[in-house]
Amino acid sequence: SHFKCHELTGFGGTLKNLGMGCSSRSGKMQQHSTVAPKVAEKFCTGCAVCLKSCAHAAIAIIEGKAQVDPAACVGCGRCITSCLTKAITIQWNESAPLVMRKMGEYAKGAVFGKGGKTLFLNFITQVSPACDCYGHADAPIVNDIGICASTDPVAIDQACADLVNNARGNQDTALASGHEPGGDKFRGVHPKIDWEVQLEHGEKIGLGSRQYELVRL
Ligand code: SF4
Ligand code: SF4
Structure with missing residues (x-):
């Protein structure tokens, strides 16, 4: 997994992958289904940039304003990052924790019955402020740290989150706060996302442990 920040889950690593x-495909849609963006009309200029960014034809410009069709929207969140006036928003406090919990349940399903046969690798390189599925990548918020390996999907993400947070944040990037070593880098980019939910839930459902021992090679 490429370890980076993520606009829905704070960070994306092994648990997300x-x-x-x-x-x-239906599982991905089920996980995202709680995330349906809304357009604040007073900020919408009708520029149609979001319409072009949507791969699911879920946005139309009606009477000069963007409108999202909830039936067609898969909740990918891409339109949110494309809107320059920040007219598109999500009720993050309600939906982001739910997405992370669903993600943990699906992750448990993915490894079910494969005990002792799974190994996870996280590449903490080019730590972008948003998901790496976009066609662009903003400047990394920390310098490259290295590669982590573990048989525990929760422990590896916890270790990577700690390594990123303990690094010095890069200036002149999307990182708005927490530049000092130990500062919360993920909230420094996505302040409304409680990224620890995915780790807490992963541990709670028996997917792994947040405790780890870091062995440097
Ligand atoms: S990108 Fe933003 S401003 Fe442009 S049409 Fe979409 S919601 Fe409106
Ligand atoms: S969240 Fe994704 S699918 Fe839904 S309208 Fe925005 S870009 Fe389209």
Whole structure:
């Protein structure tokens, strides 16, 4: 997994790649289904940039304002990052924790029955402020740290989150706060996302442990 920040889950690593990456198309949609963006009309200029960014034809410009069709929207969140006037928003406090919990359940399904046969690798390189599925990548918020390996999907993400947080944040990037070593880098980019939910839930459902021992090679 490429370890980076993420606009829905704070960060994306092994848990996200297991939960989202290993699920079926309908599984991905089920996980995202609680995320339906809304357009604040007073900020919308009708520029149609969001319409072009949506791969699911879920946005139309009606009477000069963007409108999202909830039936067609899969909740990918891409339109949110494309809107320069920040007219598109999500009720993050309600939906982001739910997405992370669903992600953990799907991740558990992905490894079910494969005990002792799974190994996870996280690449903490080019730590972008948003998901790496976009066609662009903003400047990394910390310098490259290295590669982590573990048989525990929760422990590896916890260790990577700690390594990123303990690094010095890069200036002149999307990182708005927490530049000092130990500062919360993920909230420094996505302040409304409680990224620890995915780790807490992963541990709670028996997917792994947040405790780890870091062995440097
Ligand atoms: S990108 Fe933003 S401003 Fe442009 S049409 Fe979409 S919601 Fe409106
Ligand atoms: S969240 Fe994704 S699918 Fe829904 S309208 Fe925005 S870009 Fe389209």
